[in-house]
Every structure is written in structure tokens, then in C-alpha cells.
Amino acid sequence: MSTHIPQGPARTRILGTATRLFYSEGVHTVGIDRIIAEAAVAKATFYHHFPAKDELVRAYLEAEFARQRDAVEALRATSTDPGATLVKIFENLGETGAGAAFRGCPFTNAAAEYPDPAHPVRQTIADYRRWSHTLFRDLLADIGHPDTDRTATILMMIRDGIVVGSDLDDPQALRAAIGEAVCRALRH
Amino acid sequence: MSTHIPQGPARTRILGTATRLFYSEGVHTVGIDRIIAEAAVAKATFYHHFPAKDELVRAYLEAEFARQRDAVEALRATSTDPGATLVKIFENLGETGAGAAFRGCPFTNAAAEYPDPAHPVRQTIADYRRWSHTLFRDLLADIGHPDTDRTATILMMIRDGIVVGSDLDDPQALRAAIGEAVCRALRH
DNA sequence: AGCAGACTAGACAGATCTGTCTGGTACTGT
DNA sequence: ACAGTACCAGACAGATCTGTCTAGTCTGCT
Numbered sequence: 052m053s054t055h056i057p058q059g060p061a062r063t064r065i066l067g068t069a070t071r072l073f074y075s076e077g078v079h080t081v082g083i084d085r086i087i088a089e090a091a092v093a094k095a096t097f098y099h100h101f102p103a104k105d106e107l108v109r110a111y112l113e114a115e116f117a118r119q120r121d122a123v124e125a126l127r128a129t130s131t132d133p134g135a136t137l138v139k140i141f142e143n144l145g146e147t148g149a150g151a152a153f154r155g156c157p158f159t160n161a162a163a164e165y166p167d168p169a170h171p172v173r174q175t176i177a178d179y180r181r182w183s184h185t186l187f188r189d190l191l192a193d194i195g196h197p198d199t200d201r202t203a204t205i206l207m208m209i210r211d212g213i214v215v216g217s218d219l220d221d222p223q224a225l226r227a228a229i230g231e232a233v234c235r236a237l238r239h
Numbered sequence: 240m241s242t243h244i245p246q247g248p249a250r251t252r253i254l255g256t257a258t259r260l261f262y263s264e265g266v267h268t269v270g271i272d273r274i275i276a277e278a279a280v281a282k283a284t285f286y287h288h289f290p291a292k293d294e295l296v297r298a299y300l301e302a303e304f305a306r307q308r309d310a311v312e313a314l315r316a317t318s319t320d321p322g323a324t325l326v327k328i329f330e331n332l333g334e335t336g337a338g339a340a341f342r343g344c345p346f347t348n349a350a351a352e353y354p355d356p357a358h359p360v361r362q363t364i365a366d367y368r369r370w371s372h373t374l375f376r377d378l379l380a381d382i383g384h385p386d387t388d389r390t391a392t393i394l395m396m397i398r399d400g401i402v403v404g405s406d407l408d409d410p411q412a413l414r415a416a417i418g419e420a421v422c423r424a425l426r427h
Numbered sequence: 428a429g430c431a432g433a434c435t436a437g438a439c440a441g442a443t444c445t446g447t448c449t450g451g452t453a454c455t456g457t
Numbered sequence: 458a459c460a461g462t463a464c465c466a467g468a469c470a471g472a473t474c475t476g477t478c479t480a481g482t483c484t485g486c487t
Contacts, residue, residue: 061434076354079267082474093435098476154354159343159403163351166264166342180407204416205423207408208400215347215399216392219368228392235393235423249464270444281465286446428487435482444473452465457458 062100064090069111074157078108078164105172108161112175115157116182123186133193137206141233144210145226148217155218159211183207191237198239205236245278250288252278257299262345266296266352293360296349300363303345304370311374321381325394329421332398333414336405343406347399371395379425386427393424 058064068090072081083104087097101107123140130136147153154160158176165172187203196202209232216225245252256278260269271292275285289295311328318324335341342348346364353360375391384390397420404413 077267077352079265079352080354083476084474091435094437094476095478096434099433104475155347155351159347159407160351162407163343163348164265164267166268176407184408200412201416201419204404204413205397205400205420207404208397208413208416208420209393210400211403212393212396212399215403216395219347219350219364220372220395224388225392225396228389228396231389232393232396232424235426236420238423238426271446272444279465282446282467283448284464287463290446292445431484431486433482433484436480437478438480439478440476442474442476444471446470446472448467448469450466453463455460455462457460 061090061092061096065092065097065100065107066110066114069107070114073108073111074160075152075154078161105170108172109175112158112161112172112179116175116179119179120182133190137187137190137194138230138233141209141213141229144213145217145222145229148213149222149226153217153222156211156214159214180207183210196237196239202236202239206233209233209236249278249280249284253280253285253288253295254298254302257295258302261296261299262348263340263342266349293358296360297363300346300349300360300367304363304367307367308370321378325375325378325382326418326421329397329401329417332401333405333410333417336401337410337414341405341410344399344402347402368395371398384425384427390424390427394421397421397424 059067065086069081069086072086072089083094083097086107087094090097101110122143126136126139130139158179161172162176165176167173168177184203184207187206188199191199191202191206209229212232213225213229216222245255247255253274257269257274260274260277271282271285274295275282278285289298310331314324314327318327346367349360350364353364355361356365372391372395375394376387379387379390379394397417400420401413401417404410
């Protein structure tokens with residue numbers, strides 16, 4: 052029911068289709084043939100825009116990274132209270148985790164399929180995780196938290212726990228525990 | 240340097256080789272041909288013991304599940320202090336996470352490659368996660384914690400954070416934060 | 428008018444995947 | 458001595474994978 056005919060230029064269609072399929076079914080299980088079929092694109096066009104499948108995977112994660120950065124940027128622009136921003140980030144995480152289409156974190160899922168830490172895809176994942184940790188640390192510094200670095204690491208744990216647990220356990224029960232988890236993590 | 244010639248009966252060799260390869264490189268990237276080659280087993284023998292690859296994946300996770308159950312059982316048998324047991328479980332997690340061969344949680348990694356929640360492999364993963372949550376909840380009850388269920392959920396988050404972060408971030412920095420993370424999670 | 432660039436359709440190569448099947452060897456218990 | 462079991466070696470089928478290549482269409486700019 053949700054198989055829309057993709058719109059716009061070829062590159063956009065490819066990336067949109069790849070995002071949907073890679074996220075919902077995994078990277079290695081989804082072949083190029085399937086992507087070009089569902090994106091309604093010729094094979095030569097695909098390889099014109101992306102020299103190899105791994106480049107598409109990287110572009111998929113890079114786009115997701117940009118999307119999250121923009122969302123956080125928008126959140127920080129509306130609020131001057133860093134504590135509220137922090138809580139809102141985690142509430143949003145729980146909300147998306149409770150959605151039907153949720154299937155975990157695109158970055159950790161991809162990492163599971165790319166074991167080599169030197170691979171370009173893993174570099175993008177590492178960038179994303181450094182950005183996440185820095186984001187938490189900056190917000191904690193803005194709050195005036197005395198233990199920013201270690202607490203940011205603890206918040207990363209909770210973040211990972213939410214995305215993993217929302218996929219594999221009961222997302223509602225998990226969502227109900229997020230507020231308390233963050234609250235306890237911040238206590239020092 | 241670590242490619243040992245496998246020992247023992249064929250089934251053990253297959254499962255041992257599969258465990259090593261599936262964990263270090265992923266499930267879909269490792270083919271049957273490679274497993275039978277490194278296990279020094281004939282193809283017919285493989286399919287005699289495991290009717291399909293997915294059955295081997297399931298057996299691999301089931302064996303890992305049993306190993307962890309045994310380890311926890313041994314830990315609970317030596318100590319009568321449930322709080323110390325809980326802390327030790329998390330310390331052990333951080334220790335294995337800091338090891339060179341660590342590549343995240345076998346169960347969450349496998350889940351990333353099996354998107355269908357109804358798949359037998361996902362059932363095993365769900366069993367494992369239910370067991371983990373129940374373990375935490377039982378230990379919290381033994382301590383006399385007033386909020387066992389929600390706190391167990393928070394401990395699950397920290398557990399997931401440790402296994403994900405040990406693989407993708409700096410395992411040493413993460414390990415140094417585990418004690419504090421558990422301590423804050425237990426505070427009520 | 429004409430040309431460049433983006434696109435489509437699809438054959439093709441070469442590798443690799445899972446799973447089946449044939450045929451032969453070696454050990455073990457009766 | 459003999460049946461049963463466990464195993465080995467490897468060919469084979471059929472599907473699927475990534476990536477290349479040929480050949481032709483359509484559109485917009487100059």
C-alpha cells in the first residue's frame with residue numbers, strides 16, 4: 052500500500068528508494084537490481100550517479116546524518132533551555148522508536164554489516180557517533196553539568212539502548228522509562 | 240595467526256567455525272562454502288547436521304545464549320550478594336567489550352540482518368532479550384529495589400549502550416563510565 | 428539545426444550463493 | 458563378516474549478485 056512511484060530526478064529517486072529499502076531490509080539483502088527497479092531507473096544511470104554500491108550506502112547514511120543534524124539544529128534554534136532540548140531529543144527518540152516503520156538505528160545496523168573499521172561506511176558511522184557525543188557534551192556544558200564528558204558517554208548508552216530496545220523489545224514499555232533514565236543519568 | 244585447524248566431530252567444527260566467522264564478519268557476508276572449507280567438512284556433512292543456513296545461524300545464537308546463561312549462573316552461584324553480581328555482570332561486559340576481537344552483540348548484530356520479526360532467528364533473539372530483562376529484574380528484586388521493572392529496562396539500555404559503544408566508540412572511555420552509569424541507574 | 432548530457436532498456440560477463448546429488452571411504456557394533 | 462553410520466570430495470543446478478557495455482531516446486541550450 053505504501054509503494055509510491057518515485058518522483059523527481061534520477062539521483063533523488065535512487066537515494067530515496069535505497070534509503071527505504073536499506074533501512075527496512077538491510078544493506079546486503081537489498082540488491083542493486085531491486086533498487087533500480089523500484090526507483091524506475093536504468094542501470095547505467097545508477098552507475099553514473101554512484102560508482103559502486105558502497106558509495107550509495109555511504110550516501111544513504113550521510114543523508115540520514117544531515118537529516119538528524121538539521122532536526123537538532125532546528126530544536127536548538129527554538130529553545131534557549133539546553134536541559135529541555137536534551138529531554139526533547141530523547142523524547143523524540145522514543146516517539147520515532149514507537150513508530151511502526153522503526154527498525155533500529157541506521158548507523159548501528161549498517162555497522163553490523165560492515166565489520167572493517169577502516170571501511171568508508173564505518174568512517175561515516177564514526178563521524179555520526181562523534182557528533183552525537185559532542186552534542187550531548189555541549190548541551191550538558193550549557194546546563195552547567197560538572198561531569199560533561201562521562202555523562203555524555205552515559206547518555207550515549209541510553210540513546211543506544213532506546214534505538215536497540217525499541218526495535219527488539221516492547222517500545223511502549225521502553226518509552227515509558229526514558230524520562231526516568233535520562234533523569235537518573237543526569238544526577239551526580 | 241589465529242586460524243586454528245578445527246578439532247573434534249564435524250558438527251562441533253561447523254558450529255565453532257560459524258561462530259567465529261558469523262560474529263567477526265556478519266551472517267550474510269559469510270557463505271556456506273567458506274564455512275565448510277574452514278571447518279574442513281564436506282558439504283553433504285554440513286547439510287546433514289543443519290538442514291539450512293538459517294538453522295546454523297539459529298544454532299550459533301542459541302549456543303551463545305547458553306554460554307551467557309552458564310556464565311551468569313556460575314556468577315550467581317559464587318556470590319550471595321545480588322548487588323555485587325549485578326555490578327560484576329556490567330564490569331564483565333565492559334571487559335569483553337575492550338577486547339580486540341569484540342564486534343558488538345551477536346544478537347543485535349544478527350537482528351540487523353534479519354528484519355522480519357517472525358523469523359526463527361528473531362525468535363531466539365527475542366528469547367535472549369526477555370531472559371536478560373528478567374535477569375536484571377530478578378537481581379533488582381533480590382536487592383530490594385522498589386522499581387524493579389522500569390529499572391531493569393534502564394539497565395537494558397545501559398547494557399545495549401555498552402555493547403554498541405564498545406564496538407563503535409572508544410571502549411576504554413566507555414568502560415570507565417560503566418560503574419557510574421549503573422550507579423546512577425540504580426538511584427531512585 | 429545541432430550538439431551535449433541525462434536518461435532508458437536490457438544483454439552480458441564473471442563471480443558467488445544455497446542446496447542437491449553421486450560415489451566412495453572408514454570406523455563401529457553385532 | 459556385515460550392516461549402519463558418519464564422513465569426505467566435488468560436480469552440478471539454478472538463482473542472484475555486482476558491474477560493464479551497447480544502443481537508442483529525450484530534452485534543453487546555443
